[in-house]
């Protein structure tokens with residue numbers, strides 16, 4: 001339905017969905033709407049990574065199609081977001097811009113600037129919480145300070161947050177007749193690395209609606225065993241919802257709500273909900289300690305004697321370290337844009353403790369190659385692994401990548417899947433192939449370990465000793 005009444009703008013950002021979208025819902029309730037997406041990589045703390053851009057490309061296509069089915073045309077622009085919003089509001093005499101909040105430091109700053117500029121010219125900027133279960137401002141400890149430990153943080157969250165029935169897509173959606181200048185999605189050059197984009201495309205269904213199906217099937221088939229199976233990378237035991245959550249194709253509230261209605265008795269204390277809680281914790285820490293996106297939360301780590309070694313770093317990136325679980329993870333990442341959480345912990349620990357390479361280098365590589373690259377969760381994961389964040393694994397606890405493989409990939413299925421050079425190896429030889437590769441049957445081009453575990457462990461502990469002086 002089209003109208004000539006004064007419309008509002010709905011600015012889609014990390015909320016590329018129509019269901020349970022408070023900005024969209026509230027704007028539509030008020031009258032005609034114009035949906036807008038603005039591509040402003042220069043306004044991000046870190047410009048969007050390559051894999052994430054591919055995801056964005058496909059999820060935008062899906063959103064555009066969904067909007068069209070309601071008679072709405074997604075307006076796409078690039079460049080300065082404020083300038084674009086001012087131009088669009090002026091061209092259609094819009095009085096209000098609706099959006100769901102973002103929590104990255106640069107977005108918070110930009111939002112303040114936008115709110116103030118719009119106010120100066122008599123317009124309103126209305127923002128909502130559409131991407132977290134609970135706004136980070138709301139949760140503080142007894143001393144009115146932010147929590148730095150997960151368990152009390154999450155306990156407090158669960159004591160105040162209730163799942164709410166997801167907002168529906170309103171029945172009556174009104175568009176406007178006036179044509180507005182817009183780019184096409186392809187003009188944003190989100191698929192610059194075409195071959196890679198095609199490869200990732202084989203592993204994912206980017207469509208809106210898929211995440212909802214996925215959570216339903218996960219709750220039915222995987223939820224009960226999740227506590228156990230989530231640790232085994234060869235098993236499809238986790239939800240793989242992370243990229244959908246990152247781009248807001250599903251809201252955490254939708255997951256919270258589905259869980260509460262799933263009939264599982266222990267849903268509130270479940271490990272799965274706690275993982276959604278870790279996502280919240282990442283956003284919470286980023287909000288209260290914005291400097292941690294590139295600095296350690298624990299100050300003493302500023303003195304850590306990280307080493308610079310491009311050769312070792314390249315071996316890690318390419319998955320040729322000679323440690324099969326590490327290499328399988330890095331190759332899974334390169335092939336699919338995703339890596340299992342257990343393996344993320346192992347490869348991150350290997351980089352910062354065995355190779356003594358700065359966690360920020362690893363975070364940058366993940367940022368570029370993960371389809372779920374997310375500033376809050378990536379910072380949390382890397383600082384946790386390096387021992388320099390809130391509630392982190394202590395630096396002196398050093399994962400042994402071989403015993404991790406023996407424990408979590410005991411039959412070697414995950415390793416064989418991602419390392420074709422080891423396809424003829426069986427457990428336990430597959431965990432230390434260098435010891436067997438000269439035997440006739442085990443002829444392989446797989447590399448020897450680039451560092452020795454015990455030696456590296458000693459060096460890591462010495463380096464850690466430096467910052468405690």
Ligand SMILES: Cc1cc2nc3c(=O)[nH]c(=O)nc-3n(C[C@H](O)[C@H](O)[C@H](O)COP(=O)(O)OP(=O)(O)OC[C@H]3O[C@@H](n4cnc5c(N)ncnc54)[C@H](O)[C@@H]3O)c2cc1C
Nearest residue numbers: 238239240241242275276278279341372373374377378381
């Ligand atoms: C070094 C490192 C870097 C990471 N970088 C990212 C990142 O950039 N983006 C990202 O989304 N996750 C990141 N994680 C967290 C975690 O690995 C992924 O969220 C998880 O593997 C996604 O798979 P899933 O959706 O199947 O998770 P599930 O096990 O099904 O969990 C459900 C959801 O809970 C959230 N979640 C689960 N585990 C964590 C966690 N440890 N921290 C924060 N949220 C979590 C995710 O949103 C996930 O989709 C990182 C972890 C580490 C150790």
